[in-house]
Amino acid sequence: MIVKRAYRYRFYPTEEQAEQLARSFGCARWIYNWGLQQRTEAFYKHGQRLYYKDLAGQLKVLKQAPDTAWLAEVSNVVLQQALRHLDAAFARFFKKEAGYPTFKSRRGDQSCSYMSNAFTFRDGRLTLAKQREPLDIRWSRPLPEGAVPSSVTVTRTTGGKYYVSLLVEADVQPLPATTQETGIDLNVKELVLSTGQRFQPPKSLKRLEQRKRRYQRACRRKVAAAKKALGLDPNAPLPKGTRLPISNNLRQAHRQIGRVMERQANVRRDWQHKTTTTIVRENQVIAMEDLYVQGMTASAKGTAEQPGKNVRQKAGLNRAILDVGFGEIRRQIDYKAQWYGRTTVQIDRWYPSSRRCSSCGHIHRALRLSDRHWTCSSCGTRHDRDLNAARNILAAGQAILQGADALRIHE
Ligand SMILES: [Zn+2]
Structure with missing residues (x-):
């Protein structure tokens, strides 16, 4: 192709x-x-x-x-x-x-x-x-x-x-066909495959994030000092029309922040490409949830009428989502699958992939976000939350490919 x-x-x-x-x-x-x-x-x-x-x-x-x-x-x-x-x-x-x-x-x-x-x-x-x-x-x-x-x-x-x-x-030459099929649970910190593989972004991203924050703090201190030198309140926003003299120090601090962000982007991109290539190479069918990332990240703050719940907790969650680079992972899997002759299938995001027992189909309504493991009250199977979800996603994907329209995304 x-x-x-x-x-x-x-x-x-x-x-x-x-x-x-x-x-x-x-x-x-x-x-x-x-x-x-x-x-x-x-x-x-x-x-x-x-x-x-x-x-x-x-x-x-x-x-x-x-x-x-x-x-x-x-x-x-x-x-x-x-x-x-x-x-x-x-x-x-x-x-x-x-x-x-x-x-x-x-x-x-x-x-x-x-x-x-x-x-x-x-x-x-x-x-x-x-x-x-x-x-x-x-x-x-x-x-x-x-x-x-x-x-x-x-x-x-x-x-x-x-x-x-x-x-x-x-x-691009299609890859030789394989019989392995997989469901992917894209959770906040990692990708979990129904085959049991897990892919996590490199730990170095965290270190880089800490370094970036250190530089940002240094930057804020320098800006505050510059405001003070002009006789302004260091905590108040800069009055309109005022320009801070940009010292070489401050310029350098900006550069450092830029470099760290670049390094982060490179590390993430590299990891994303390796991960998606591996997944596409090893699987003939790849089922994923149609997660609406924009909606998920936007909902934390809420609106004036409906302030978001657990804003702090969700803020951490959002950072993690952005770290894995959800949207980009999905985009890469989609186009690489097309290149290499693989099939991707999208599961409706409202399908209860986490709460459904992949062994017997029982829906475990009491599941909370913090439960990493749970036991099915119907068949007694002990589940890893994400692995169970990945298995359900694969099962739903296979059902769609066999023509079960009910599970398709409703547009
Ligand atoms: Zn069960």
């Missing part, structure tokens, strides 16, 4: 390239935010929906206007791609997969994208539009033989590292 696959590499820009990229990031961000504002205003003021072509048509005008003439300094494709990303963000919003698009900040990761008419790729050398030299890329793994990138995205992380992601077409 021919699939589009992204390959990501670190690279080291020359000073000139770094400056040119900084301009491209800035322009891409500005255009994205401008487009978002245009679309929002058009809708609220005139009930009008603007799309990519409406906004892209105005790029020329912007580049000729004295105030925004600097947009001409970067590749036009970079600006067009920023508008396409905005289009995609709106499409996700309309499909209810994401919230309303938000403005991009100059803090955080910066990125911009190029289509094939805005870069050259020859003999493994990638040169971007408006740049003279190819990027100094560390090819940590080879691109597939003869692959030609169809688009390229460049990112500068908060920690100051540069990455380039190349989208290429690759021919």
